Amino acid sequence: MYKRIKRFFSLMTACAVTAVSMAVFPVEAVGKIDVSALTDHNVSVNLDFFEEEYKAPYVGEEFLVWKYDGDTGDADMVYNPVGGYYKCSWDKTNLAEFIIGADEFINIREYKQSYISYDAKIEADSGYAVGALIRSYDRKTSRSAEIRVLESYSPDMYKAGDDAVKISVNRTDYYVSIAEEENLPVEIIYVVRADSISGTDISGKIDIKGICSELGYNDFKLDIEKQARLYVRGTSENGKISVLKSAVVNVPYRKSITIKNEGTASKGVYLDGQYYNCFFEKTNAKKGDMTVSDSRVAECTYNNDDMCSTSLFVRGLWDNTVRTFEKNDVLKVFYKTLINAEDNYAAGVSLFSDDTGIQYCIVQYRNSDSFIDGERDRAKVKSLGTTEVEGVKYDLYYRYYDYETCFSYPCPQIWCVTQEINEDPYYSALDSVDLQKHYEAWMKDYIGKDDQITEIFSFAEAFGAGSGSFDLVSAEFNVSDPDAEYDRVIDSWLANISPFIYDGGSIIYGEDGGMCTLKKNGDIIGECALESEDAVFRFGKRRGFETEEEEIYSNRGDFINISYRAYVNTYGNYSIGAEGRMRGEDGEEYIYFYIYDSLNYNAVPEGAEFLGTKQFTDKEYDLYVLYTNNTFIASGKKEVKYYCIAHERTGNNSICSGQMYLADAVYEWNKAGLTTGPITMVALNANICGVGSGEITLENSSIYVERNDCNKFTSRDIELLQKHLLGEKFDLDGKNYDLNYDGAVDSFDMIELRKKLSEEMY
Numbered sequence: 001m002y003k004r005i006k007r008f009f010s011l012m013t014a015c016a017v018t019a020v021s022m023a024v025f026p027v028e029a030v031g032k033i034d035v036s037a038l039t040d041h042n043v044s045v046n047l048d049f050f051e052e053e054y055k056a057p058y059v060g061e062e063f064l065v066w067k068y069d070g071d072t073g074d075a076d077m078v079y080n081p082v083g084g085y086y087k088c089s090w091d092k093t094n095l096a097e098f099i100i101g102a103d104e105f106i107n108i109r110e111y112k113q114s115y116i117s118y119d120a121k122i123e124a125d126s127g128y129a130v131g132a133l134i135r136s137y138d139r140k141t142s143r144s145a146e147i148r149v150l151e152s153y154s155p156d157m158y159k160a161g162d163d164a165v166k167i168s169v170n171r172t173d174y175y176v177s178i179a180e181e182e183n184l185p186v187e188i189i190y191v192v193r194a195d196s197i198s199g200t201d202i203s204g205k206i207d208i209k210g211i212c213s214e215l216g217y218n219d220f221k222l223d224i225e226k227q228a229r230l231y232v233r234g235t236s237e238n239g240k241i242s243v244l245k246s247a248v249v250n251v252p253y254r255k256s257i258t259i260k261n262e263g264t265a266s267k268g269v270y271l272d273g274q275y276y277n278c279f280f281e282k283t284n285a286k287k288g289d290m291t292v293s294d295s296r297v298a299e300c301t302y303n304n305d306d307m308c309s310t311s312l313f314v315r316g317l318w319d320n321t322v323r324t325f326e327k328n329d330v331l332k333v334f335y336k337t338l339i340n341a342e343d344n345y346a347a348g349v350s351l352f353s354d355d356t357g358i359q360y361c362i363v364q365y366r367n368s369d370s371f372i373d374g375e376r377d378r379a380k381v382k383s384l385g386t387t388e389v390e391g392v393k394y395d396l397y398y399r400y401y402d403y404e405t406c407f408s409y410p411c412p413q414i415w416c417v418t419q420e421i422n423e424d425p426y427y428s429a430l431d432s433v434d435l436q437k438h439y440e441a442w443m444k445d446y447i448g449k450d451d452q453i454t455e456i457f458s459f460a461e462a463f464g465a466g467s468g469s470f471d472l473v474s475a476e477f478n479v480s481d482p483d484a485e486y487d488r489v490i491d492s493w494l495a496n497i498s499p500f501i502y503d504g505g506s507i508i509y510g511e512d513g514g515m516c517t518l519k520k521n522g523d524i525i526g527e528c529a530l531e532s533e534d535a536v537f538r539f540g541k542r543r544g545f546e547t548e549e550e551e552i553y554s555n556r557g558d559f560i561n562i563s564y565r566a567y568v569n570t571y572g573n574y575s576i577g578a579e580g581r582m583r584g585e586d587g588e589e590y591i592y593f594y595i596y597d598s599l600n601y602n603a604v605p606e607g608a609e610f611l612g613t614k615q616f617t618d619k620e621y622d623l624y625v626l627y628t629n630n631t632f633i634a635s636g637k638k639e640v641k642y643y644c645i646a647h648e649r650t651g652n653n654s655i656c657s658g659q660m661y662l663a664d665a666v667y668e669w670n671k672a673g674l675t676t677g678p679i680t681m682v683a684l685n686a687n688i689c690g691v692g693s694g695e696i697t698l699e700n701s702s703i704y705v706e707r708n709d710c711n712k713f714t715s716r717d718i719e720l721l722q723k724h725l726l727g728e729k730f731d732l733d734g735k736n737y738d739l740n741y742d743g744a745v746d747s748f749d750m751i752e753l754r755k756k757l758s759e760e761m762y
Contacts, residue, residue: 050082056096064099071095075234088232089240099133100246101229108224112294113251113529113693114209118230120202122152124239128232129153132206135226144186145222147215148231149174149206152197157235160192165218167191169210176215189220203245205529249531251692253294254571257653260289268318269653270567272296272695274475275318281310298472300460304343307464314350315472316457319567320699321521322354323453323479325443330480331435335458336473337365342425343466344368349433352411352455355448361459362438363417364392365429371463372397372417384414387442390434393419396442414446425468490516490539503541505738506703510539514688524701526686529693530572537694542580542683543703551583551678552662558707559663562684565700566598566656571692574652575599578660580682584640584675591675593642595621595665598656600649601689608643611672616664620647625674642669713753721750 054060056067056075063086067075073093079086090096101116108114116132134147150158160175167174173194178187191211197204208228215222230246259269261280268277269292276298278290287303288311302311316333323331333349347365352358372395373381384396400412416438435456439447458475462468488501490510500509501518510516514528514537526539545551552558562578577597584591596603597619604624611623624643644665650656662682670676684701688694721737724745737745739752 051078051080051087053078062100062102064097064103066097066099067093068095084245086243086246087240088234088243089238090234090236091238094235096234098232098241099229100232100243101248102227103229104227105225106227106250108209108212110252111209111250112253113207113249114228115249115529116206116208116228116230117245117247117249117531118203118206118243119245120152120232121242121244122200122202122239124154124234124236124241126154126156126239127236128234128239128241129157130202130241131231132208132228133231134208134212134224134228136222136224138187139221139223141187145189146186147189147191147211147222149208149211150190150192150196151204151206152202153192154236155196158190158192160194166194167211167214167218169214170207174211174214176218189215189222191215247531249529249691251529251571256294257292258289259292268655269651270655271569271653273569274315275655276315276472278314279310279312280304281308281312296474300470300472301467302462302469303467304462304465309465310461310463312459312461313470313472314457314459315475316455317477317479318455318457319697320454320565321523323456324451325436325439325447325453326451328480329436330478331439331453331456332478333433333435333456333458334474334476334478335429335431335433336475337429337458337460338471338473339365339427339429339460340425341367341462341466341468341470343468344371344463345461345468345470346371346417346463347429347460347470348431348458349435350455350457350459351435351453353447354452354454355450356446357411358446359411359413360443360446361413361415362394362433363415364431364433365422365427366417367422367425369421371461372399372415384442386419387416389437389441395419416442487520488518490518506541506543508539508541510537512537514539522699522701524698525695526688526698527693527695528688530688530691533690535690537688538685539696540683540685540698541701541703542681542685543705544681545679548678551680552682552705552707553678554663554666554676558705559661560679560682561704561706562660562662562682563700563702563704564656564658564684564698566686567697567699568598568650568652568654568656570600570652570688570694570696572688572690572694573599573601573603574686574688574694574696575601575603576656576658576686576696576698577646577684578662578682579685580662581680582666583677583680585637587677588637589680590637590639591642591677592639593644593665593669595644595660595662597646597658597660598650599646600652603645604643605641608641611669611674613647614668616668617659617661619658621645621665621668622647623668623672625669625672642674644668713757715757717753718750718757721745721753725750 054065054077056065058065063077065075065077071093073091075090075093075096077086077088077098086100088098120130122128129150130152131149136145136147138145161177164175164177167176175192175194177190179190180187212222212224227248230243232241257269259276259278261278268275271292276290276292278300280288288301290313291299298315300313304311337347339345339347345367346363348361348363350359350361379399379401382398384398387394387396394416397415399415456477458472460470460472490499490501499511500507503518508518508524510526513530513535514526516539517525524541526537528537530537552560564576566576568574575596578595580593581589582591582593583589605626608624608626611625613620613622621644626641628639666676682703684703686696686698688696725747737749739749
């Protein structure tokens with residue numbers, strides 16, 4: 001809701017004029033250095049020599065320094081073009097403002113993401129703020145407007161009023177207020193973080209696109225005219241804020257993605273949390289396709305060549321997440337589909353139940369009855385009667401195929417078809433489906449008691465000969481997640497957050513400029529927006545083997561198997577695989593190994609030696625070794641890196657899966673003449689590389705360890721382990737009872753112990 005606050009911000013609104021009426025004062029540069037005095041030999045440069053001082057008021061191409069006209073205090077900025085930092089200080093001023101960044105025109109709608117990242121050091125106790133400034137135009141009031149985002153500020157700087165609007169951007173709450181004063185040429189919109197980032201050393205990312213979008217959702221009509229810039233202000237007696245880093249990143253929309261009809265679910269595209277795919281049956285030329293733009297609109301065309309043809313287009317939720325009508329008290333789908341089809345078609349929502357193996361199709365738009373009967377595809381059709389949901393009457397049909405007529409249809413279907421027929425071939429279908437209400441009305445009679453739903457789609461399907469198109473414009477899913485409160489987050493931008501999470505015998509980690517979320521169901525989600533070509537965000541799951549007894553010896557029958565399924569949505573390069581460390585000669589830990597199982601780029605490091613191509617597990621891999629000349633371990637040995645890189649590449653928006661048997665890779669490295677020893681650490685790792693944003697979900701990720709355990713067990717061990725499970729004290733007797741190596745001694749280890757004793761008896 002758009003709220004206007006007639007309120008006087010005595011400390012926060014005085015500089016609304018900013019550059020409008022500002023006079024430019026001469027620069028005062030200090031610390032000049034004679035470049036000719038530098039030599040080529042052993043030069044030690046003090047960055048202080050490159051510092052230049054600018055006193056308020058000053059307007060430059062890259063920054064601005066301002067204070068009140070007639071203010072007797074001082075405000076100045078020291079800028080170092082070599083070190084790339086700014087020192088903003090003020091003394092006895094009523095208001096000092098510092099704006100860092102170029103004043104450039106921008107159309108924020110052209111970018112998928114726009115944000116400012118920064119590092120700063122605060123040397124002030126009160127009267128300070130750090131954030132962003134965005135110049136815009138308010139179409140509602142026909143006035144220029146400045147959006148001022150405050151991320152870190154002292155308590156005396158801001159207090160939310162009763163009329164402030166609360167918004168949320170990336171799980172962070174902000175208060176929005178509008179300040180108005182007489183004779184000011186612009187209106188000022190304050191977007192203030194509800195919980196100020198505290199501390200002396202602060203860093204963060206300000207999501208400019210997210211903030212502007214959220215303001216739009218709350219009825220602000222703003223056109224962003226200028227590039228966002230970092231904003232620093234001071235109003236206390238004196239203070240200083242050093243900006244050590246300030247970077248503006250704009251990520252453009254990607255080109256459209258064309259999905260080819262491959263006839264399999266695995267060839268679909270995963271984009272921004274949704275799955276897209278198209279299927280063509282009995283169309284010899286497989287004519288038609290689906291093109292998905294970065295706005296997530298899926299443009300679908302078909303050209304069927306006979307009466308038995310079918311063209312199906314879907315977008316929605318397709319993963320291994322189990323949803324049930326009992327657990328998920330809200331299951332709603334909102335969709336919009338543009339229909340351009342004179343031929344037989346159906347559009348609506350479909351879902352699949354793992355319990356019954358039945359696909360359920362709820363058709364809310366259609367133009368004939370012919371697709372329902374079995375004449376077209378020789379299906380068996382049975383009428384199940386009628387039902388009514390939310391005032392709409394539907395006919396129910398059960399369609400199935402016997403052995404001779406099943407073609408490639410994987411499952412029987414129940415169709416819930418609206419009784420209303422649309423005769424207009426050009427139609428905008430905008431509707432919602434409350435699956436809970438359909439469940440109560442009729443699904444409960446056909447879905448098993450566990451009602452496990454593994455896919456929910458918005459769909460459009462054409463039947464028979466003809467040509468046309470569908471645009472799957474939007475599909476939003478309101479699915480309550482009772483496990484969300486248990487999500488644990490690693491945000492490497494925040495210094496006060498732990499860089500890893502203990503999860504049983506594994507550690508979940510996220511490194512170098514991104515956020516990693518561990519869901520209660522075990523999914524690991526990594527997301528980032530990187531600023532440079534050489535930036536890398538790493539996340540995943542790792543296990544360490546700290547003692548010699550724990551280490552993995554392949555030559556004695558120990559092995560590690562790693563499996564994963566990943567939903568990939570990135571702009572740049574990425575890789576998914578295994579990495580770890582091994583001991584080599586003299587037991588020294590100087591060997592690093594990398595297995596790139598899924599990747600979309602040439603990951604061979606410069607200078608690596610090619611060892612050949614080998615096929616093991618289910619893929620072909622290229623083997624390499626890289627001997628480093630400048631990196632050593634403590635004992636003086638040079639580090640060496642072994643690589644195993646999948647020959648086949650995967651896509652930027654895809655669903656990948658893999659099974660890595662480390663013993664196979666170790667065997668091939670050893671066979672190629674490389675030294676191999678016990679494994680001391682292993683990780684299932686995902687890397688997102690280069691400028692831009694990305695998100696990867698690691699699902700069903702597991703690191704399974706099996707070893708030839710030298711411990712000998714007897715029935716006495718069963719007694720000891722039972723005492724432990726009952727909470728009684730007992731002597732471990734020097735044995736390791738973590739028999740399944742999950743980091744805990746529990747009832748699962750009792751099962752493993754019984755298995756071992758049973759095997760010894762027979």
